[in-house]
Amino acid sequence: MSSAGAETIGLWNIAGESPERVAVVTPDGTEVSYGGLAAKANAYARGLRALGLEAGDSIVVLQPNGDELLAAYFAAIQSGLYVVVVNWHLVGPEVAYILSDSGAKAFLAHERFAGVAVAAAEEAGLPASARFAVGRVEGFRRIEELGAGEGDGRPAERTAGSPMLYTSGTTGRPKGVRRPLTGADPDEVPAASTWFFGIFGLAPGDDHVHLCGSPLYHTAVLNFVAISIQLGHPAVLMDRWDAEEMLRLIQRYRVTHSHMVPTQFRRLLALPPEVRDAYDVSSLRSMIHGAAPCPLEVKRRMLDWWGPVVTEYYAATEGGGTTITGAEWLRKPGSVGRPWPGSTVKVLDDEGAEAPAGQIGTVYLKMGGSTFEYHKDRAKTEKARVGDLFTLGDVGHLDEDGYLFLHDRKADLIISGGVNIYPAEIEGELVMHPKVADVAVFGVPHDDWGEEIKAVVQPAPDAVAGAELTGELLEYAKGRLAKFKLPKSIDYVDELPRDPNGKLYKRKLRDPYWAGRAAI
Template sequence: MPTTTAPATDTIGLWNLAAERPDLVAVVDPDGTEVTYGELAGKANAYARGLQALGLETGDAIVVLQPNGSELLAAYFAAIQSGLYVVMVNWHLVGPEVAYIIGDSGAKAFLAHERFTDVAVAAADEAGLAADGRFAVGAVPGFRDVAELAAAGGEGRPERRTAGSPMLYTSGTTGRSKGVRRPLTGADPDTVPAASTWFFGIFGLKPFDGHVHLCGSPLYHTAVLNFVAISIQLGHPAVLMDRWDPERMLALIERHRVTHSHMVPTQFRRLLALPEDVRERYDLSSLRNMIHGAAPCPHEVKRRMLDWWGPVVTEYYAATEGGGTAISGEEWLRKPGSVGRPWPGSTIKVLDDDGAELPPGEAGTVYMRMGDSSFEYHRDRAKTEKARVGNLFTLGDVGYLDEDGYLYLHDRKNDMIISGGVNIYPAEIENELVLHPKVADVAVFGVPHEDWGEEIKAVVQPAEGVEPSDRLTEELLEYARGRLARFKLPRSIDYTEALPRDPNGKLYKRKLRDPYWQGRERSI
C-alpha cells in the first residue's frame, strides 16, 4: 500500500515533494511497481533536458503514444516543466490519424511505446518526422530508446524551466479532431496552479489527508490525465490500471485504500453486473469521492450505485475548453437527473437559436464559460467562432436550468431527432432500453423517413449469451411501450456485436448513423 503520510510542511508539487520526501510513493504502475516522487521527478528532469538538447524551445510540441504508466507521466511532467505543449494520443487511432496530429500540432518529438509499434512507425513516416525526434519505450524500428533521450542533456533539472501545457485534441466525431491550444502562462512549474487545488476543492479533495487516487481509464483522456496529474501534485499516490476490470478495480480499492477515482457510467454498469457475493467480498470503506462524467448516466444505474457505495458518487459536466457543473450524491437524490450547479467562477446559460437567454425550465443550447479563460481550436478559427456566442461557448448540448440553477441535459443538439416536427431526445430512450437485462448497450438516433423527416432507430448490443431475433425485438419494444410515450418508441431495432465506444465510454454515434443517411442531408 502506498505511503501517504504528509511531509512536515504543507509543500505540494512534484518537484517540491521530490526534494523533501523523495521516497514518498507517487505512482503505482499497472504491474504493481511503486515509483517514488524522487524517481518520477528524476526521469521527468532527464527527459526535459534531452528535449532541450534536441533544440526544442518554449511553445514547441511533443506527441506521446503510450499506455498508462509512469513512463507516460514522466514525459508529461517533462513537458510541463519546460514550456512545451504535450499531446497525449488515443492509442485506438490508426497511423494516418496519428500522423495528422503530429503534423497539425507541429510536434518536434514523438515518444511512443513498443505496444503500438505499427501505428507509431506508420505515423512518424507519414508525418515526415525527423529521425532524431523519434523515441520509444522498448524496441520500435527507426526509433531510439528513451534512455538515449534521458542521457542527452546532462545532469539535474533542465536549464530552462517554465510551465508547459497539455494540448488537447477534441474527439473527431464530425471530421478531423481539433487541438485546443491555450496560451502558456510563463509560471514557475514548481508552483502548483491555483486552478488545480481549486478544482479538486470542488470535490472536497485536499492535499494529502490520506488520499489515494485510482486511475482505471486511459491517460489520453483529458479528465483522466487531469485527475492523475493533480493527484500527484497534491501528494495523492496514483494507482494505475492498464486494462479496466470491475473485480480488479474492487481489489485495488481494498488493497491500496483508495479514496477517489474518475469513472464513467459504462464502468458502473459492469460493476453492478458482478454477482452480489463478489461485490460484497471487498472492503470499500475507504471511498470518499467517486467522480463520474463524460457520458450520460441512466437514473436507475445512478441510484443503484448510490445504494451500494453511499453518497460518495459525485457527477460533473465539463468541457476540455473550460467550465462546468457538479452535483454530490446527496444533491442528486433531491434533484434526480441533474448534472448540478455551476462551479465557482463558471457561468452556465441556456440560449435559444438567436442567442437570447431562456427562462428556467425552457430547453435550449447550453453555453458556458470559466472565468476569463479563453481558448481557440488550433488552426480552425471557423470552428472556434461557430462554438461561441459572445464570450460563451457550447459543446452543442441541449438542456435547461431549473429555478434553483441546477442544469439538466437532454442530449446533443446534433443527436436530437425531429420526427413530424416533434423534438425527440435519444438519451431518454437509451436510458430506458439499457436497463433491460438482455441489453448490454444501446444507441438511438434518427433515420430518414419520407413523411416524418426522421424516424427512431435503435441499435442494440445484446447482453452476453443473448442472440438477436425477431422475438427479442418484440420483447424490447413491448418493454419500451411500458416506459415511454408512443411518439418516443423506436420504429425498428438493429443489432451489433459492440457499439463504437472509446474506453472512456464516449459513443461515436455518427459511425452508426451515417450509413443510414448516405446520399441524404440531415437538417440538424
C-alpha cells in the same frame, strides 16, 4: 501509503523533501517514488532541450498508462512545452495528422503501438533524431537515450508547459485546444488545480489515493492523475479496466477517489452480489463521473452501494462546468448540478436569448477569464461562441434553483413529424433491460415524418438477437416511454463503437442509414 502533508505540494517539491514516497503504482504493481518520477522527468526534459526544443514547441506521446507517459508529461510541464497525449486507438494517418498539425518536434512512442508509430512518423516526415520509444521500435531511438549524457538534475531553463488537447469530434479532423503559456514556475502548483480538486472535497494530504481506470489520453483522466500526483495523492494506474480488479485495487490501496464513466458503473453493478460484497470499499470519499449520460437507475444503485460519495460533473476541455454531489442528486435526480465557482452556465434559445427556467435550449458555458482557441481553426472557435460564452452543442434546461438538466447533444436530436425527440432518454430506459448490454438510438430517414426512431442494441451475453428479443424490448419500452418516443425498429450488433472512456461514436452507426441522403 501516507500523505505528503498539506504544507508540501508539487512533484519536484515532494521529491526533494520525501523522495521515497510513492507517487505512482504502475499497472504491473511497480511502485514508483516521487524521486524516481521526478528524476526521469528531469532527464527527458534535459534531452528535449538538447534536441533544440524551446518554450512553445510541442511533443506528441503515444503510450499506454504508465510512469513513462507521466515522466514525458512532467518533462513537458517543466520545459514550457505543449504535450499532446494521443489516443492509441487511432491509425497511422490520424496520428500523422496530429504530429503535423501540432508541429511536434519530438515523438515519444511505445513498442505496443510500433506499427502505428512508424507509419505516423514516416507520413509526417519526422526526422529519426526526434523519434524515441519505450522498448524497441524500428527507426526509433531507445527512450533511455533521451537526456543521457546531459548531466543530472533539472534542466537549466524551466517554465510551465501545458497539455495541448485534441477534441475527439465525430466529424472532420480533431482540433487542438491550445491555451497560452503562463510563464509560471513549474514548482508552483497552479491555484486552479487545488481549486478544481476542492470542488470535489479533495485537498493535499489526508491519506488520499487516486485510482485511474481509463486511458491517460483522455483530458479529464490525465488532469485527475497529474493533479493527484502534484497534491501528494499516489496514483494507482490500471492498463485495461476490469470491474473486479478495480474493487481489488480499491481495497488493496485504500483508494479514496477516482474518475469514472457510467459504462464502468454498469459493469460493476453486473458483478454477482457475492463478488461485490467480497471487497471493502469503505475508503471511498469522492468517486467522480462525467463524460457520458448516466441512466438514473444506474446512479441510484451506485449511491445505494457506495453511499453519497458518487459525485457528477459536466465540463468541457474548453473550460467551465457544473457539479452535483450524491446527496444533491437524490433531491434533483437527473441533474448535472449547478455552476462551480467562477463558472457561468446559460441556456439560450435559437435566437440567442436566455431561456427561462424549464425551457429547453442550447447550453453555453464560460469559465472566469479563461480563453482558448481551436488550433489553426478560428472558424470553429467562433462558431462555438456567443459573445464570451461557448457551447459543446448540448441541449438542456435550468430549473428554478439553477440546476442544469441535459437532454442530449443537439446533433443527436431526432425531429420526427415536427416533434423533438431526445435519444438519450430512450437509451436510458432500454439499457436497463437485462438482455441489453448497450444501446444507441438515433434518427433514420422517413419519407413522411422526416426521421423515425431507430435503436441499435448490443445484446447481453445470454440474449439472442432477433424478432423475439425485439418484441420483448418494445413491450418493455411501452411501459416506460410515450408512444411517440418508441423505436420503430431495432437492429443488433456485436459491439457498439465506444472508446474506453465510454464515448459512443454514434455517427459510425447512423451514417449507413443516411447514405445518399442528407441528414436532417
